[in-house]
Amino acid sequence: MKLRVAVAGGVTGGHLYPAISILEHLEKFVDVEVLYFSVKGKLEERIIPKIHPEYSLESLDVQGLKRPLTTYENVARLFKILKSKQKVLKVLRGYKPDFVIVTGGYVSYPVGIAAHKLKIPLFVQEQNVVPGLSNLKLSKYASKIFLSFKDSRDYFPKKLRDKLMVTGNPIRISSMGKKLSYDKPVILIIGGSGGSEFLNEVACKLAKELKNSYIILSSGGKKVPCKNGNLKVLNYIDNMVDYYNVASCVIARGGATTISELLYFDLPSVIIPWEGSTESHQLENARQIEKEGLGIVVKESEFSFEKILEKVRECVNLNKRNVKRKINPAEVIAREIIREVKRV
Numbered sequence: 001m002k003l004r005v006a007v008a009g010g011v012t013g014g015h016l017y018p019a020i021s022i023l024e025h026l027e028k029f030v031d032v033e034v035l036y037f038s039v040k041g042k043l044e045e046r047i048i049p050k051i052h053p054e055y056s057l058e059s060l061d062v063q064g065l066k067r068p069l070t071t072y073e074n075v076a077r078l079f080k081i082l083k084s085k086q087k088v089l090k091v092l093r094g095y096k097p098d099f100v101i102v103t104g105g106y107v108s109y110p111v112g113i114a115a116h117k118l119k120i121p122l123f124v125q126e127q128n129v130v131p132g133l134s135n136l137k138l139s140k141y142a143s144k145i146f147l148s149f150k151d152s153r154d155y156f157p158k159k160l161r162d163k164l165m166v167t168g169n170p171i172r173i174s175s176m177g178k179k180l181s182y183d184k185p186v187i188l189i190i191g192g193s194g195g196s197e198f199l200n201e202v203a204c205k206l207a208k209e210l211k212n213s214y215i216i217l218s219s220g221g222k223k224v225p226c227k228n229g230n231l232k233v234l235n236y237i238d239n240m241v242d243y244y245n246v247a248s249c250v251i252a253r254g255g256a257t258t259i260s261e262l263l264y265f266d267l268p269s270v271i272i273p274w275e276g277s278t279e280s281h282q283l284e285n286a287r288q289i290e291k292e293g294l295g296i297v298v299k300e301s302e303f304s305f306e307k308i309l310e311k312v313r314e315c316v317n318l319n320k321r322n323v324k325r326k327i328n329p330a331e332v333i334a335r336e337i338i339r340e341v342k343r344v
């Protein structure tokens with residue numbers, strides 16, 4: 001059986017990697033041909049050609065809506081989204097996918113709406129505890145809505161309850177097959193897929209204090225205000241699993257996909273959610289780490305370096321590693337999609 005699938009979800013790694021993980025798991029069961037709607041100039045246009053050159057990319061010129069939603073600038077942005085819907089409709093009419101998957105972010109909206117208009121089965125996947133606007137709007141057209149956390153159920157209307165499935169967030173971690181090894185504990189600092197200047201500064205201060213550790217920082221290409229022998233700065237890490245494998249402690253923002261990865265790999269962590277995130281959703285994601293007893297959440301507004309230093313020392317000493325194999329939520333989602341598509 002060969003299935004044609006059209007996908008949207010990107011701009012940030014948090015939306016992109018779950019989509020790729022689902023596609024890779026679908027391929028374990030059936031042949032798939034993939035058309036990916038990307039956003040012009042964004043992360044997916046750099047990553048997909050590198051890891052899946054066989055996917056076709058269809059680039060859309062869209063921008064997300066600013067908050068508060070009632071700003072003048074949003075009129076032009078909304079117009080771009082509606083215009084891109086026409087392009088998506090045309091592409092989907094020609095491509096005739098068997099189904100469409102969206103994993104959120106503003107690019108998902110025109111693609112999901114077009115799928116609904118053309119009566120193509122639509123699957124929505126949400127990473128965050130607090131669902132994103134596009135996914136919420138599209139949920140009423142979806143055949144199934146896959147949720148990462150059960151707390152998300154309350155955000156959807158009661159009449160959609162039957163379509164909701166709590167699966168966990170698909171984990172897509174690339175390995176270079178290269179075993180890294182360090183002779184001191186490794187503290188991995190990731191400011192999400194775009195980096196965080198705030199965490200870059202924290203990394204500098206920690207490197208100065210914790211001489212008996214290596215600090216590895218994914219900086220997102222943002223400014224790092226120091227150079228230090230035990231601080232290794234990478235603009236972007238292509239093989240996260242290799243670094244997760246050697247990390248004793250991870251310091252991160254509250255992006256849902258990073259949080260899910262930390263939970264999946266049972267990595268002790270200190271989470272400092274980005275407070276500018278829409279509806280403070282990063283704080284809600286981060287709380288899941290505390291719920292599982294895997295780490296601690298420190299609010300940026302209550303931040304003090306001394307507190308972080310103390311928490312990082314505790315985190316490095318935790319050494320909690322649950323090596324038992326877990327089922328990747330992507331596998332559950334892939335099986336469910338195939339079951340649904342066969343039913344139609």
Ligand SMILES: CC(=O)N[C@H]1[C@@H](OP(=O)(O)OP(=O)(O)OC[C@H]2O[C@@H](n3ccc(=O)[nH]c3=O)[C@H](O)[C@@H]2O)O[C@H](CO)[C@@H](O)[C@@H]1O
Nearest residue numbers: 012013014015017127192193218236237240255256257258
């Ligand atoms: C600024 C912004 O809009 N942030 C949102 C975005 O975050 P963002 O893209 O930062 O999302 P996450 O932290 O959830 O995920 C980042 C992903 O990129 C990967 N990675 C990261 C750094 C690196 O060097 N290499 C690498 O591969 C991580 O392993 C992870 O898979 O999507 C998340 C999931 O919807 C949301 O919760 C975040 O609030």
